[in-house]
Amino acid sequence: MGKRKNLIQLLDRLLETPRPVKRGICVTLDAFLLFGAYLGAKALRMGTLEFPSTLEEWSVISTTIAVSIFIFARTGLYRAILRHLAPQAMTTVLLGVMSxxxxxxxxxxxxxxDIPRTVPVIYAAIALIAIGGTRYMVRNVIIGMQRWQKQKVIIYGAGNAGSQLASALHFGQEYEAVAFIDDNPKLHGNTVQGLTVYNPNLLHTLILRYAPSKILLAMPSASHEKRRKILQQLEPFPVKVQTVAGISDLVSGKATVAELRDIDVEDLLGRDPIAPSTELMSKNIEGRVVLVSGAGGTIGSELCRQLIQYGPAKLVLFEQSEYALYNIHRELSHTLIKEHLDIEIVGVLGNAQxxxxxxxxLKKHKVCTIYHAAAYKHVPILEDNICEGVQNNxxxxxxxxxxxxxxKVENFVLISSDKAVRPTNLMGASKRLAELCLQALAQEQQVTRFINVRFGNVLGSSGSVVPLFKEQISRGGPVTVTHPEVVRYFMTIPEAAQLVIQAGALGSGGEVFVLDMGEPVKIADLAKQMIHLYGFKEKDDNNPSGDIAIVYTGLRPGEKLYEELLIGNNVVGTVHPRIMKAREISLPFAELQKALDxxxxxxxxxxxPGITKLMRDLPLGYSGQESVTQNRQEAQTSAMQSG
Known part of the structure; x- marks a missing residue:
């Protein structure tokens, strides 16, 4: 290892030598090689090694070497970088030797x-081998030495993306692919880019043999479902998993196959979205003026990105944060220019209160459709700021x-929350009361069609556990989870926004639409998966030498173990397979008006205390701090049972 390290250090010093010095070395070496080729050719012809014996012969060989060096220089042989020497360089060498x-x-x-006629022929052969061969020998030595320094990786996916990735890594400085694995049995045993393709069942053996630092997932066009199954298969191995960009980014040129990314949690939890209905997506948008409140937030900004694809006449961004408004306005303006869209974007600072x-x-811009995404949503913060939470939500x-x-706005869509169902916190109670407000207004008038759309957590939103876990893992842990049994629903931000827009086009007014969130996810299991896929081992009592521990901090005020999407079981389907309609209790307008006063x-x-009592007395299913205490007791009981 010591000799190898010294060789690598020597190589690094040579590679860092100034370019003119390296060219001078090449010129000197070529001169000696050409002179040696002449001596060798003459020796093979004459049967003995003889140096030039006459002035004419010295003149011929010295002038030939000088002219050859000049031709090599003119044809660009000395501009070629040896470590990146392409096969086409051999053509340059051949032309130079012929000249x-x-x-x-x-x-x-x-x-x-006095030079025998056959000497030039033999000279040509020896010179070609000497000039070309030494360059490829040096190139292979450099590549071999650099390969020692590279981190070994295994590529999952031996298709076009995998092949391109292996090639890109080979000429890069950081990683060297040592093997492919692929699900396709027809590829097993074949070679791609000089590497053998193995069955995924042999992954454990390959890890022991090569000790790779990473497994690279090169399947950009694979569905979420397939990627999730692959990641579940890779999770037990203590090797970091990264992936190439998605097929849309590769096709659009936003990314290259050599750009590696950490695993997106969408790959762990996401599902394949259903293609949106163009009719539903454009029904309340195309040719109309649309306003999005909370336009700079997670859902609001994604709604704006989706909306401009369906041709609104004008998009009004209503936002109380100047910085958030600036960011989303700038992003959308750039998108309009890039995609040649003719839509007016208006940024408005304001508070819905x-x-x-x-x-x-609304009157100035003649707004036709509103998507109301502005809300305070962080449960623990609202528990400590009850008045502001009620005022805003x-x-x-x-x-x-x-x-x-x-x-006289035609359509009003409220972005609600699964926390509005039997709420144990002020955030959920305030969202449920907001739903009741729209239900009552829908019964009281016929001007505006009010729609409520209720769904759970979105991946990557502010306050979500996903970015928090990433940050904690990058710091070396610990990863904090409130409770080992806490369960949440998750949905990707783009899918949530699409479904909200489509749900807003359904119904006649006053309905509560519920989005199909898929299967609930155990947060503790999500934390373990992320730790493993980032290449670390979980540290616990069974594995005290692990890398990152999971610490259970206890449920926060107002937090549930399990989230729900429906208050009762009274739900019916719609024309969209992932949008359901819930039949929830409503309040008469007069009764609601009195409660609001x-x-x-x-x-x-x-x-x-007065706010809490009033919210508890309303038909919201909210029991205030009593529910928090009960929820904590349930969590403690569950934790003791699981322990």
Missing amino acids: STVTLVALSFFLRA NRRHALNV VFGTWHLAQAAIEA NLKSFCALIDE
Whole structure:
């Protein structure tokens, strides 16, 4: 190992030598090689090694070497970088050697040097081997030495992407592919880019043999379902898993096959989306003025990205954060230029609680459709800021909805939450009350069609466990999970936005639509999967020498073990397989108006106990801090049973 290290250090010093110095070495070496080729050719012809004996012969060989070096330089042989020497370089060497041989023949004729006629032929063969062979020998030595320094990787997927990735890595500086694995049995035993393709069942053996630092997933066009199964198969191995970009990014040129990325959690939890219905997507958008409140947030910004693909006449971005508004406005403006879309984008700073300002905006821009995504959503923060949570989530919705009626807006879609179902926290209770507001307004008037759309967590949103886990793993842990049995639903942001838009086109008004969130996910299992796929081992009592521990911190105030999407079982399907309609209880308008008046008085007095009691008395299924205590007791019981 010491000798290898010294050789590598020597090689590095040579490679770092200034370019003119390296060219000078090549010129000197070529001169000696050409002189040696002449001596060798003459020795093979004469049967003995003899140096030139006459002035004419010295003149011929010295001039031939000088002319040959000049020709090599003119043809670009000395501009070629040896470690990246391409096969085409051999053509340059061949032309140079042929020119050198012609020069040797011509000079020996004109200077009447005593050189046998067969010597130039033998000279050409030896010179070609010497000049070309030494370059390829040096190239292979450099590549071999660099290969010692590269990290070994195994590529999963021996298709076009895998082949291109192996080639790119071979000429790169960091990684060297040592084997392929692929699900296709027809490929097993074959070679791709000089590497054998193995059955995935042999992965354990390959890891022991090569000790790779990473497994690279090169299947950009694979479905989410297939990628999830592959990752589940790779999870037990203590090797980091990375992937190439998706097929859409590769085709559009946004990424290259050599760009490696960490595994997206969409690959672990995501499902293959259903192609959206163009009719539903464009129904309330095409040719109309659309407003998105909370346009700079996770869901709001994705709604905007989806909306501009369906031809609104104008898109109004309503946002209270100046920085968030600037970012989404700049992004959308860039997209319009890039995709040649003719849509007016208007950025408006504002808060939905300011009814007069909202009404002015709606009338000024003649808004037809509103997607109300503005809300406070972080459960622990709202538990400590009850008044602000109610003001924003309840009265923000109420005032914007009444402004919509007065401005004769046709469609109003509220982005609700699964936490609105039997809420154990203020955030969920406020969202359920916002739903009741729209249900009551839908019964009271016929101007605006009010729709509620309820769904669970979206992957990668602010406050989501996914970016938190990534950050904790990158710091070396520990990864914090509230409880070993806590379960959540997840959906990708683009799919959620598409389904919200399509749900908003269904129904006649007052409905609560529920999105099919797929299978619930155990957060502790998600944490373990992420630790393993990032190449680490979980540290616990069974494996005290592991890398990253999972620490259970206890349920936070208002947090549930299990989230629900329906209050009851009274649900019916719709024309879309992933959108259901829930038949939920509603309040008469007069009763709701009285409750809101009382709630407004409590907020004005900052009377948090009064707010909590009122919310508990309303038909929200909310029991305030009592539910929190009960939820914690359930969590403790569950933890003792699982332990």
